[in-house]
C-alpha cells in the first residue's frame with residue numbers, strides 16, 4: 001500500500017499523465033491538488049476531516065479486506081450448499097445453459113437474465129451471512145429497541161444470523177430453498193446481510209455481481225458429475241482437489 005501511494009505521488013510530482021481511475025489514484029490525486037493549493041500534506045473534505053497519507057492507506061486497506069473475505073466466503077458457502085443440493089445445482093446449470101450457452105463463460109451482461117443464480121446467492125447470504133453480527137454500531141441518542149431502553153453511546157450488535165433464521169420471519173428457515181425468493185420483493189429489514197440504512201455495505205452492488213460471476217463460471221466450468229473424486233477438472237485443463245461434500249451443519253453456528 002505504501003508503495004502504491006508513493007508511486008502515485010511520484011507520478012503527480014513528475015507530471016506523468018494523470019491517472020484518476022482507482023481509489024488510490026483518485027484519493028492521492030485529490031490530495032496532491034489540494035496540497036499544491038494549500039502547500040500542506042493534507043486535504044480537507046467537507047471541512048470536517050483531514051485525509052492524510054495514513055488515512056488514505058487505511059481506507060484502501062479496509063476496502064481490500066472487507067471486500068475480499070466476505071465475497072470469497074459467500075462463494076465458498078454457495079458452492080458447499082450446491083454440492084449438498086444437486087437439484088438446485090441442476091436448475092442453476094439449466095438456467096446458465098439456456099441464457100449463456102455452453103461455448104463461453106457468463107459475463108456481466110448476462111446477469112440480469114439469471115434470476116435463479118441471484119436467488120441462490122440471496123439464500124446463501126441468508127443462511128451464511130459473511131458478517132453474522134454486522135459491525136458494531138453506537139447509538140447517538142437515547143432510544144428504545146424491542147422494549148429495552150438503550151442509553152446514548154451504547155455499542156449495539158445486530159444479530160443478522162438470528163434474524164435470517166427466525167421462524168417468525170421465514171418459512172422453514174433452516175432449509176436451503178432459493179425458490180423462496182422467486183417473484184418476491186424481500187423487505188429490506190428481513191435480509192440484512194449487507195446491513196441496512198446509511199451505514200450499510202458500500203460494496204453490496206459490486207459484491208453481488210462479483211459473487212454471481214464467480215459462482216456462475218464455476219457452475220459452468222466444473223465437471224460436476226465427477227464430484228466426490230479426489231480431483232476434478234476446471235476449464236482449460238486446470239485441476240483442483242475436491243473433498244467429498246460434508247453435512248454443513250457440523251461447521252457452522254447453531255440457533
Ligand code: HEM
Pocket residue numbers: 063064066067068070071074129130131134135136192193194195196198199200201202203204206207208211
Ligand atoms: C458478499 C460480500 C459482502 C458482504 C456480505 C458485506 C457485508 C457488509 C456488512 C454487513 C457491513 C456492515 C453494515 C452495517 O453494520 O450496517 C459492510 C460494510 C461495508 N462494506 Fe461490505 N460486504 C461485502 C462486500 C463488500 C465489498 C466488495 C466492498 C468494497 C469493495 C465492501 C465495502 C464495505 C464498506 C466500505 C463498509 C462500511 C460502510 C460504512 O461504515 O458506512 N463490502 N459490509
